[in-house]
Amino acid sequence: MLDRRQILGAGGMALTGLVGGCATMPRPAPSPSAPRDFVHDLQERSFRFFWDTTDPATGWAPDRWPTPSFSSIAAVGFALTAYPVGVVNGWITRDQARARTFATLEWFAAAPQGPGSDDASGYKGFFYHFLGVTKGLRFARAELSTIDTALLIAGVLFAGTWFDGADPAEARIRALADQLYAAVDWTWILPRPPFLSMGWHPESGFIPSDWNIYNEGMLMYLLAIASPTHPLPASTWGALTQRFENAWTDRWGEPYLHYPPLFVHQYSHVWVDFRGIRDPFIKSKGIDYFENSRRAVRNQRAYAQANAGGWIGYDKDCWGWTACDGPGDFTLNLRGRSREFFSYSERGPGTRDDGTIAPTAAAGSIAFEPELATRCVETMHQRYGEGIYGRYGFLDSFNPTLTDAKAPLKHGQVVPGVGWVDKDHLGIDQGPIVAMIENQRTGLIWKTMQRNPHLRRGLERAGFRGGWLS
Numbered sequence: 001m002l003d004r005r006q007i008l009g010a011g012g013m014a015l016t017g018l019v020g021g022c023a024t025m026p027r028p029a030p031s032p033s034a035p036r037d038f039v040h041d042l043q044e045r046s047f048r049f050f051w052d053t054t055d056p057a058t059g060w061a062p063d064r065w066p067t068p069s070f071s072s073i074a075a076v077g078f079a080l081t082a083y084p085v086g087v088v089n090g091w092i093t094r095d096q097a098r099a100r101t102f103a104t105l106e107w108f109a110a111a112p113q114g115p116g117s118d119d120a121s122g123y124k125g126f127f128y129h130f131l132g133v134t135k136g137l138r139f140a141r142a143e144l145s146t147i148d149t150a151l152l153i154a155g156v157l158f159a160g161t162w163f164d165g166a167d168p169a170e171a172r173i174r175a176l177a178d179q180l181y182a183a184v185d186w187t188w189i190l191p192r193p194p195f196l197s198m199g200w201h202p203e204s205g206f207i208p209s210d211w212n213i214y215n216e217g218m219l220m221y222l223l224a225i226a227s228p229t230h231p232l233p234a235s236t237w238g239a240l241t242q243r244f245e246n247a248w249t250d251r252w253g254e255p256y257l258h259y260p261p262l263f264v265h266q267y268s269h270v271w272v273d274f275r276g277i278r279d280p281f282i283k284s285k286g287i288d289y290f291e292n293s294r295r296a297v298r299n300q301r302a303y304a305q306a307n308a309g310g311w312i313g314y315d316k317d318c319w320g321w322t323a324c325d326g327p328g329d330f331t332l333n334l335r336g337r338s339r340e341f342f343s344y345s346e347r348g349p350g351t352r353d354d355g356t357i358a359p360t361a362a363a364g365s366i367a368f369e370p371e372l373a374t375r376c377v378e379t380m381h382q383r384y385g386e387g388i389y390g391r392y393g394f395l396d397s398f399n400p401t402l403t404d405a406k407a408p409l410k411h412g413q414v415v416p417g418v419g420w421v422d423k424d425h426l427g428i429d430q431g432p433i434v435a436m437i438e439n440q441r442t443g444l445i446w447k448t449m450q451r452n453p454h455l456r457r458g459l460e461r462a463g464f465r466g467g468w469l470s
Helices: 038-053 073-088 094-110 146-162 168-183 216-228 235-247 261-270 281-283 289-306 359-363 370-387 427-441 444-450 452-461
Strands: 199-202 330-334 337-341 414-415 417-420
Touching: 038 073, 038 359, 038 370, 073 094, 073 146, 073 199, 073 427, 094 146, 094 168, 094 414, 146 168, 146 216, 146 261, 146 444, 168 261, 216 235, 216 261, 235 261, 235 281, 235 337, 261 289, 261 427, 261 444, 281 452, 359 452, 417 452, 444 452
Parallel strands: none
Antiparallel strands: 330 337, 414 417
8 A cells, every 4th residue: 555655755854834823822731631531631632633733724734743744635634524523522613613614625626736746736636645835735746645635525525514504604615515526536547447546646647556455445435436527337346345355354353354554444434434334245244344443443452462572561451553653764672682663654463563552543443442442542641641642632653662762763752651752643643533532422423424415325336235324
């Protein structure tokens, strides 16, 4: 799979300019001491990341903070999804959320599109993975990204469905949402039918890798199949799921569709309630995709308990691997054992494991396994406290095994009593925390998207039946 930093390198690179700012100064940070409802505190802090760091005039959300960063279009999709969560929890008003959402959709609808290499924000309705924060144009040699555009559009469609009032601004949000979705030409970025390419560069054309295995691309294909203007054939879904069989395994515990990092098992589920609805493939396995993600969570926990690598901190109440920051790319001898570490990378059972734990893996899985995931994030906070938790909740990742202050770090720092700790929060890791906690508490995003005619059309064309679709 194309790593989100494969082209640009790790996101911690020195860049000029920080995305955004906000209309008002951030409120004082709550005390990092354990609150009565820790999960709710975590959700609010993670929400504040989007509210405080996103540019209110353009909607550009940073890829990361506080390291100066370009904007991530996927993070924008998560930000648009977070704003109504802030409203229902009383953290911001509907007027505030409407104004921020309106500005975001207006900017993206007017953003320049074209085949040039440095004078556009996107092309054919897709957007570049990363946008610069001075003009909102393509950052460096970022790719025109199919999956990141899909995550952006998911947030756009959620906003267009949730803002259902008679206010002219809400009517405009709905119109802009439909406009942005209709503009995406899914049939163009199909150089090797029936599968979508991972992206396109104006210098070299289509990326020579496709979305053709079980991963976070399920949401993207549902949106592509449902398109009112440039739809992929309904048969595309069947062609995709035929390839899922290769991922079905019981190697890690319960049989399930395996992909190592948990973000793959979370992203589509942020907007799609897969409980009780099944396509022919997953029906043949006797489960639904929601249960598959539940098994992924439980299998990661079992992986932590086994701890075959002998990493410090892994146990039944402290686990979680996804794509996240890491200390850097180097090897050290620690306690008589050679240990290899990595910078930004996918992590999880069957792929890289360097002792780095990502809190978003558990926090973003609360909707799947509320008790296990809640116990995990509470345990992390109890053990490591302010070392990993602050104004915007958990820092992106930490590594209790790496305690050598002289290690050649690329990111973060070694914190006494904790180990290595990242210095940044990442938008695409904060997003599932806000959204999936809300889905577990109230089902807000799931219920809203059940009313979206495009998503329903995509699911039905793909062959999903039962549950809320009935």
